[in-house]
Amino acid sequence: MGQPSSGIGVVDKSVAILAAVAEEPRTLADLVTSTSLPRATAHRLAVALEVHRLLARDADGRFVLGARVGELATAVPDPLVVAAAAALARVRDECGESAQLYRRDGAERVCVAAAERSHGLRTTVPVGSRLPLTAGSGAQVICAWSDPATLADVLEHAEFTDRALAEVRRRGWAQTVGQREAGVASVSAPVHGPDGGFVAAISISGPIERLGRSPGPRFAPVLVAGARRITAALAAG
Structure with missing residues (x-):
C-alpha cells in the first residue's frame, strides 16, 4: 500500500522508512528497495531515526523499530x-x-x-x-x-x-x-x-x-x- 503524502518530503520519507521496518527487519539495501529512496537518503534518515530511538539494530545489524516507538504508543x-x-x-x-x-x-x-x-x-x-x-x-x-x-x-x-x-x-x-x-x-x-x-x-x-x-x-x-x-x-x- 502506498503511503499518503503530507507535502513535507523529509517527514514522508521518514514515515516510509518506519513503515517498512514495522513490516519486518530491514537492511539498508532492503530499505532502499522497499521505499524507493536513494541509498544516501535512506541511510541518512535511518541513522537519524536511530539517534532518536525510533529505530534500532538487531543482532544482524538490520534496522528494527526502536524502544521510543513503544514509549510513544503508551504515552496516551x-x-x-x-x-x-x-x-x-x-x-x-x-x-x-x-x-x-x-x-x-x-x-x-x-x-x-x-x-x-x-x-x-x-x-x-x-x-x-x-x-x-x-x-x-x-x-x-x-x-x-x-x-x-x-x-x-x-x-x-x-x-x-x-x-x-x-x-x-x-x-x-x-x-x-x-x-x-x-x-x-x-x-x-x-x-x-x-x-x-x-x-x-x-x-x-x-x-x-x-x-x-x-x-x-x-x-x-x-x-x-x-x-x-x-x-x-x-x-x-
Whole structure:
C-alpha cells in the first residue's frame, strides 16, 4: 500500500522508512528497495531515526523499530490496550505461548499489545508490527467480522475463502498452520466491545512442533475466555 503524502518530503520519507521496518527487519539495501529512496537518503534518515530511538539494530545489524516507538504508543493510554493487558498475560500463561492483540488498519492488521513468552523458542511480534490481512488466524478473525464490501481487494489475494470465514464465524475462532509463516501455527478469537461490535483479534502463535497441526480445539477455549475478559474490562473501564 502506498503511503499518503503530507507535502513535507523529509517527514514522508521518514514515515516510509518506519513503515517498512514495522513490516519486518530491514537492511539498508532492503530499505532502499522497499521505499524507493536513494541509498544516501535512506541511510541518512535511518541513522537519524536511530539517534532518536525510533529505530534500532538487531543482532544482524538490520534496522528494527526502536524502544521510543513503544514509549510513544503508551504515552496516551489506549483503552483497549489497558483493558487487554491482564487478559493477554493470562492467555500467555495458560497456553504457554506468546499472545497478541491485533486491530485492523485498512488492508493490514497492527499488533497493538503483546505478552511474550519469557523463555524457549518463541514467535515475537513487536507492538506496532503491521501484518497483511491475507493470511494468518488473526487476519481470518478480523476479516470474518469485517464488512465484506470493504474486503473485496483483500479476499482476492487471501490464503482463505469466504467459506472459510463463514466457518470462523460459526465456531467463534480461527486456526492456521504455516499459512502466514512457515513452521508457525496460530489460533485467534474475536474481541467485542460492550456494545457487541467487533474491536480486535486476540491470538497466540508458536512453533508447529509445540502447538500441533490442529491447535484450535486445544487453545481456542482459552482465547475465547480471554476475549470475554477484555470485553468485561472495557465495559468496566
